[in-house]
Amino acid sequence: MCRYTQARYLEADNDYSGRCLRPAAVGRKAFLFAGSERAGRPAAIYYSLVEGCKVNEVNPLTYRTYVLSHVRDKRVTLLTPHEFHASDLTHIG
Secondary structure (H helix, E strand, O other), X not given: OHHHHXXXXXXXXXXXXXXXXXXXXXXXXXXXXXXXXXXXXXXXXXXXXXXXXXXXXXXXXXXXXXXXXXXXOOOOOOOOOOOOOHHHHHHOO
């Protein structure tokens, strides 16, 4: 409690952190039923990208559209969700 009273930006409860971790826990459980390790691997990658978008406040559908439209273009360096911003939407067809 000493840290909470000294740092004004801290909250008295951990509900926020619990809500942030809940999707990861649910996802882990869902990967058990993906059918096989081969099916679970792409599901885990997709899930990680969606959660990365959420954390960085990027629309997952917009980011996925960006990645899929530029994945074959060797001249374009694909941005991570952290680097991706709404202002980058001008080049999405």
